[in-house]
Amino acid sequence: MKKDISEFVLKCLICQQVKAEHQVPSGLLQPIMVPEWKWDRITMDFITGLSLTPSKKDVVWVVVDRLTKSAHFIPIRVEYSLNKFANLYVSDIAYEMLA
Template sequence: MSALRHHRRSGNSGRKMAAQIARQMATVIPDMDIALFVAKCLTCSKVKAEHQRPSGLLEQPEIPVWKWENIAMDFITKLPRTSSGHYSIWVIIDRLTKSAHFIPIREDYRVEKLARI
């Protein structure tokens, strides 16, 4: 098995390696031995294929200069209905001061009504 691991086409990728060993030595080695061999293989554990695009450089968001110049918003929905008929909360946060407003609303409010609030 170790000779197969160092073969130039083996690639040292865990599942690929196990499949290759299983194909070539199916009658000689039980499945558990192949899985154990690949799990303990130092080269297989160090060399992993990357399945994601490399991430870009981290960019800092621009720091606001004035209060309420840059805000973040979110909606908290599916809450129990209040006596006034509201069952959602509109959360508006100032990114500079971290102060927040929590406004009770209903989910059926249109954008125009939210803009007036």
Template sequence: MEEAQSSRYSIHPCSTKMYRDLREVYWWSSMQRCIAKFVAKCPNCLQVKVEHQKPGGMAQNIDLLEWKWEMINMDFNTGLLLSRKQHDLIWMIVDRMTKSIHFYR
């Protein structure tokens, strides 16, 4: 089952598709149940399959900026070595439109 699930040509099929493919070559009692349990525990399928993902929401408009420095982000970079003036942090101001940055100590 692991080889059938992880083959580069199988693209991690659902349990029904995997059962149909394997029953042409193999068979054992409770085969369908074993395959369903195996596929349900596959980490790749749990992360990637659409049925395990949150559905997309409504699209939202992105506000376009018209002027530089109309919208900014600010952050502090702390824990730095002390400067000559005994400063150990930098205040960063970033313009969201141009991505230009001003640094203040």
């Protein structure tokens, strides 16, 4: 079995490209700054490709506070404008920042 695996890896282009000796060293680790206040630093992501809900939402906007790891899951539509995102952020998340 070991011989079969070695032969497969030798013939596989992707396997050869991701080998450690073909990659540049990544360098020293850099510390991540820890926020001092909740909701001072956030991360955002979108979960797309969902089926429509009864309220015609098809995306979930995920906003996570990096300090407390609390997350907001906001259902949205894929065609929302930047102004709509700003209004949702203020109405759904800025309220928690004041608490």
